[in-house]
Every structure is written in structure tokens, then in C-alpha cells.
Amino acid sequence: MAKTYLDTVKYIVKAKIFVDGVVEKPDVVGAIFGQTEGLLGEELDLRELQKSGRIGRIEVELNKKGNKIEGEIVIPSSLDKAETAIIAAALETVDRVGPCEAEIEVQSIEDTRAKKREYIVNRAKELLRKLVEEKLPESKELADLVRAEVRQAELVEYGPEKLPAGPEVETSEEIIVVEGRADVLNLLRHGFKNVVSLKGAKIPQSIVELSKKKTTILFVDGDRGGDMIAKQMADIAEIDFIARAPDGKEVEELTKKEIIKSLRNKLPTHQYLTMRGLLKEGEKEERRQRQPRPETRPARRQENKEIESKLLEIFSGVKNTMGAVLLDEALNKISEVSVADMIKEMQTKKGVFAVVFDGIVTQRLVDIASKNKIKYLVGLKASRIKPSDVRVIVSH
8 A cells, every 4th residue: 555644544444345347446536535525514525634634545456356346445544533433434425436336335444553552562561571581570560560551651742832741631620730751651650640741941831721720730859940840830820739759859750659648748839839938028928819719710610510511411402413503601592503504603693602513623613713702612522622712522
């Protein structure tokens, strides 16, 4: 097969094709593009997806059997699981190639990352065998080693700054902010998945925005550098608590017991800065007043939870309808339209607070919502999107 031209291939769609007549590869590719055009809307149009690099080159292999053709179609995809499945299902709607009747049957959708995970597991076994040859470890040590390898593989990138992070930063209501990538890896090894790194000396905007939405714990090294980062972060972001590694130790080298103890001993930001002598006399009262009251942010989060719960209830009414509902701030219905007409409504209706629709939330929809000051987008699933002032909610 030829090069797919995708930076990251997540899935491979494999299908069989049967044609009652003799055709060529370009005929098959043309039929796929032609007969799916406009079928799935602009967001999932095959030509546009290929131009943007989210669908790779469609590969076709054909075998002539008498006056008929049998073959295989392979499509690489960097879309998410749901979107890839939709593209695969769309293939089966192609019923002609040129003048000939045809049938396409999807055989499988392969997760390429599963092969990578399989490689990691096999490589881990190989490494463990070498360790056993040198020194036979206890069964518990073997299990701990494998768990550590798996947790390291859970490292992800967050935000446009591509910050090293754990897989639960987006979904957890509480996050732990650490200084560097090695700190993230250490916390992942010990089961803390809601962790994200500052990555460098400059405070990333993604961290600032996260701190406004979530309970935020800053976890710093037990040295003067850690205190300086604590002061800098407190001036820029909404840090609720600060935890500190034991004196002279760095977060990346702590044991699980030390991590748990440090996090249990966390202090409210103002109290920490005062105790460590990081506030000048004139800053103490100003900092105390700026510190959010304990009841304020939890109440705000509870209110957001109620809104999200109501929006999900509304979503259950539009699911499987290919429809969309536009709501005002009181969650009263402004209009109800088809998904195909939704973008026009988002751009023309005034006072839209939330859009609930039977479809996939894409970056384009987020950009349109942000431009039109729409606060919520609620859909079936979300593609990879950048941090934004628009709150994205999915049904699962």
C-alpha cells in the first residue's frame, strides 16, 4: 500500500468490494467520493476530510474473476472512533461503480493503537525476562513493574502548548499542577491521573483557564525554586491549594507514600504563601481578600453541574433525531432545527446560551459558538478540540 499522508493514523477501515462488471481502481475511488458527497454533511465530507489530513489516501486492490471484480478497500483515519464508524458505514451505501452494480461490505475497523499497546506489553515482558535472568524478583515486584510501564504509556498532551499530562485532566474536577514532565510520569506511576505539567518557566494559558474551572492543587519541589513557582502561579492563576515535597526533595523522586502525605498536608494558597514568607507586608491583606471564599467556587461548580445535568436531559430528547435545539440562558427553547441548518441559526439568532444537537462537536462548531458568545455545546461526541471559553458536553 502507498503512503497514507497522515501524521497519526488511529484506525484502519477495511472493506470488501464486489462489482458485477469490469472496472478500474480510479472508478472505485470516484464512486466512493461521488456517492457519499453531501450524505454526511460538511463536517464529514470525504473530500474535505482528505484535504485536511484527517482521512488518508483511499487504497483499492482489485482482482478480476471472469467478467466480475472482487477487491479490498483500505481507508486510514485520524478521526475519533464514532466518526470513523460513520465513514465506514457510509461506504456500504455505494451501490454502483460506473455503469456496473456494486456492493461494499466493511470487514473491520482496526485500532492501530492496539498494536502499539501490544508492542509495549511484549517489550515489557522481554525487559522483565532480562531482569529475571539477573535477579529473580518477587511476584509483587513484577506486577508493580508492569503497572508502572502501563501508567507511563498513559502520558498525554494537553492544550495548544502540548503540556505533559495524565488522561483524566479534562474529566476530573480536581487537578494537580506540577513543574515538569518527570513529575507527571512519577505521579502517573503511582496512580495519579489528574496531573498536568507547567512544562517551562512561563505559566501556560491552558493552566490559567483550567484553574478557573477546577479545584487546583499546585505541587512544587521542596526547595527555593518551588516556592518561587508557587508565588508566580498564585499571582496569575486561581490556585486553591499548594502542596510541597519534603525539604530538599523533588516531586519526580517521591515515593507513593511521600506523595500522598504531601498532598494531605496541602495548605490554602494564602496560608502557604504567608507561612513560607513569600508575601510582603502590604500584600498579605490584598492576597487574603483576593483568595476565593471556600464556599464561592464549590457553589459555582454546583450551579454548573445543575446546568449540565439539565442540558443532558434535553439532549436525550434530540438524540437519534438529527435535530438541534437552541436555548437561552434560562434554558428556554429559542428554536428547533435540523442539524444541517444549525450553524446558520447559531450565527443569526440572538441570546443563544446553549446548543444541544444530535451530532459530533467539532473545532469549527466551537469556533462559531465562541464567536457568537454561546457558552455550551452539547452533542453525542467531541472530536479533538482546543481549549476554549465554550463548555463542551458529550453524552458519554
